[in-house]
Amino acid sequence: MASESVRIGRHLLRAKDLADARYAEPLTVDDLARAAGYSRAHFSKEFRRVFGESPHAYLLTRRLERAAALLRTTDYAVADICFLVGLQSVGSFTTSFVRMYGLKPTDYRSAFPPASQFALVPWCVQRAYGRPKHRTFREDAPEPSN
Numbered sequence: 001m002a003s004e005s006v007r008i009g010r011h012l013l014r015a016k017d018l019a020d021a022r023y024a025e026p027l028t029v030d031d032l033a034r035a036a037g038y039s040r041a042h043f044s045k046e047f048r049r050v051f052g053e054s055p056h057a058y059l060l061t062r063r064l065e066r067a068a069a070l071l072r073t074t075d076y077a078v079a080d081i082c083f084l085v086g087l088q089s090v091g092s093f094t095t096s097f098v099r100m101y102g103l104k105p106t107d108y109r110s111a112f113p114p115a116s117q118f119a120l121v122p123w124c125v126q127r128a129y130g131r132p133k134h135r136t137f138r139e140d141a142p143e144p145s146n
Helices: 002-021 029-036 040-051 055-073 078-084 090-101 105-110 123-130
Strands: none
Touching: 002 029, 002 040, 002 055, 029 040, 029 055, 040 055, 055 078, 055 090, 055 105, 078 090, 078 105, 090 105
């Protein structure tokens, strides 16, 4: 009996891993059920029993978490973020986002520093552009002739 519960857990984990890895693709509960090797109804029931939420809710949560990260760290348009995370409607995205985070996506973004502060600039470029433009140590001056 214990091996049966382990097998069921592995199958459900396979579906959960699929949702985690490919949340941006047009995944459906049917796709997740197929990955677990279950019928849609049995899969939904077992997924909810094991993970405490429906497969649809889990997938939506992953998508909204990724959207929130993109809102914090990029300057992509809200509509672009909606489609990047695998959602199909900006209106539904906004409604779901407000339910989860309590703020509209644009208000959520404005609560964080601008994305430009997260730009990764290589150290060598920072050093090159951080050097003084006008040197005061007379390094470039010709040597005095005697």
